[in-house]
Amino acid sequence: MTADTHPSIGDRTHELMAARDDATCRVREILDRVGDKWSLAVVAELGKEGRRFTELKRAVPGISQRMLTATLRGLERDGLVLRTVHPVVPPRVDYALTSLGRTLLTTVWALMDWALEHIDDIDRARSEYDAR
Amino acid sequence: MTADTHPSIGDRTHELMAARDDATCRVREILDRVGDKWSLAVVAELGKEGRRFTELKRAVPGISQRMLTATLRGLERDGLVLRTVHPVVPPRVDYALTSLGRTLLTTVWALMDWALEHIDDIDRARSEYDAR
DNA sequence: CTGCATCCGCTTAGATACTG
DNA sequence: CAGTATCTAAGCGGATGCAG
Numbered sequence: 001m002t003a004d005t006h007p008s009i010g011d012r013t014h015e016l017m018a019a020r021d022d023a024t025c026r027v028r029e030i031l032d033r034v035g036d037k038w039s040l041a042v043v044a045e046l047g048k049e050g051r052r053f054t055e056l057k058r059a060v061p062g063i064s065q066r067m068l069t070a071t072l073r074g075l076e077r078d079g080l081v082l083r084t085v086h087p088v089v090p091p092r093v094d095y096a097l098t099s100l101g102r103t104l105l106t107t108v109w110a111l112m113d114w115a116l117e118h119i120d121d122i123d124r125a126r127s128e129y130d131a132r
Numbered sequence: 133m134t135a136d137t138h139p140s141i142g143d144r145t146h147e148l149m150a151a152r153d154d155a156t157c158r159v160r161e162i163l164d165r166v167g168d169k170w171s172l173a174v175v176a177e178l179g180k181e182g183r184r185f186t187e188l189k190r191a192v193p194g195i196s197q198r199m200l201t202a203t204l205r206g207l208e209r210d211g212l213v214l215r216t217v218h219p220v221v222p223p224r225v226d227y228a229l230t231s232l233g234r235t236l237l238t239t240v241w242a243l244m245d246w247a248l249e250h251i252d253d254i255d256r257a258r259s260e261y262d263a264r
Numbered sequence: 265c266t267g268c269a270t271c272c273g274c275t276t277a278g279a280t281a282c283t284g
Numbered sequence: 285c286a287g288t289a290t291c292t293a294a295g296c297g298g299a300t301g302c303a304g
Contacts, residue, residue, distance in 0.1 A: 024176040026247040027240065028169075033254070035167035037160075037297075044156040053266055064298055069267060079257025090265040091304080100253050107246040108159065114239040115158040121232050122165070125211025169277080185286055196278060201287060222285045223284085 033078055038063055038071045040108065043097065046081065047105045050096035080104060165210055170195055170203040172240060175229065178213065179237045182228035212236060 034040055038060065045051065045059045057068055072095060075081035080101035086092040097105065166172055170192065177183060177191045189200055204227060207213035212233035218224040229237065 024173055024244070026251050027172060027176075027244045029251065030243065030247040031163075031167050031172060035163050040159060040163065041156055044159075065267070066269095066299085067297060070297090077258055077261040078254045079261075080254075085266095089304095091267085093266065100250060100257070103250065104246065107243055110242050111162065111239055112156070112159045114236065115162040118232060118235065119158050119161065122210045122212075125232070126209055129209040129211075189286095197287070198279090198289095199277065202277090217286095221284095223287085225286065 033074065033080075034104065034108070036071070036074075038067055039075060042068070042071050042075065043080065043101065043105055043108065046095060046097045046101070050094055053093050053095070056095065075101070165206065166212075166236065166240075168203070168206075170199055171207060174200070174203050174207065175212065175233060175237060175240065178227060178229045178233070182226050185225050185227070188227065207233070 034043065041060050041063070042056065045056060051059065053068070053072075056072075057063060057065065060068065063071075072081060072083065076083050079098055082096050082098050082101075084094045084096070086094070166175065173192050173195070174188065177188060183191065185200070185204075188204075189195060189197065192200065195203075204213060204215065208215050211230055214228050214230050214233075216226040216228070218226070
C-alpha cells in the first residue's frame with residue numbers, strides 16, 4: 001500500500017516540512033481531544049477550582065448529564081482531569097485538573113487571548129462575505 | 133482576580149467570572165471555526181506559502197475535493213484566507229493567508245508546541261487508563 | 265448524587281458523478 | 285483545473301428512564 005508514488009515534492013523540501021507536518025498532525029490529535037463541544041468549557045471551569053459533578057453541570061449551561069460524563073471520562077483518560085470518588089452515601093465525586101491539565105489551560109488562555117483580540121475582525125469579515 | 137474570598141456562588145462572583153465565561157464562549161466560537169477536521173491542516177499548509185487548489189489537495193493527505201472547498205470557503209469567509217481567481221484557461225485560483233490568518237498561525241504554533249511537548253504524557257495516560 | 269443504557273434525530277463528511 | 289450536486293453512512297449529542 002505504501003508505495004512511494006509521490007515524488008512530485010522534492011526530497012529536501014519534504015524533509016524540512018516533516019517536523020511541521022508532524023506538529024500539524026499532533027495538533028489535530030490535541031484538537032480532537034479538546035476541540036469537541038464541551039471539553040474546553042469543562043477545563044476552563046475546573047481551572048477555577050475543583051468541582052463536583054452536579055456543580056459542574058450547573059456551571060456549564062446547556063450540557064447534559066450524558067455529555068458531562070462523557071467529557072469528563074475523556075479528559076480523565078487523557079490525564080488532564082483527576083477523578084476522586086468518595087465512598088460515602090450519597091456518592092460524592094470530585095473533579096480537578098491535573099498538572100498536565102493546568103498546562104493545557106495556560107495554552108488555551110493564549111487561544112482565548114487571540115479569540116478576544118480578533119473575534120471582531122472575524123465577525124466583520126463574515127458580515128462582509130455574507131453581504132455578497 | 134477574584135477579590136471575593138468566599139467560594140460560594142454569589143452575584144459578585146458571577147460578575148467576576150463573566151469575563152472568563154465570555155472568553156470561554158469566544159474560544160468555542162474560534163474552535164468552531166478552526167477546530168474542524170481540516171481547517172488547521174490547511175492553515176498550516178498555507179502558512180508555508182500560498183498554494184493552488186490542487187496543490188493543497190495534494191499537500192493535505194486524505195482531504196476530499198468537497199471538504200477542501202468547504203474548508204477554504206469557511207476560512208475565506210472568516211477573513212483568514214485570501215482567494216484569488218485568475219481569469220485564464222485552464223482556471224487558476226491561488227490561496228494565501230491574510231494577515232489575520234497569519235496571526236492565527238502564530239497562536240496555533242503555540243498549541244503545536246504544547247502538543248509536541250505533552251503528547252507523550254497524554255498517550256501514556258491513555259494507555260494506563262485503557263489498561264483498566 | 266452520580267452516573268449508565270437506550271433510543272433517536274441531526275449534522276458531518278466521504279464517495280461519486282457532473283460542469284464551465 | 286477548480287469546483288458543484290447528490291446520495292449515503294457514521295457519529296455526535298439530546299431526552300428519557302433506570303440503578304447503585
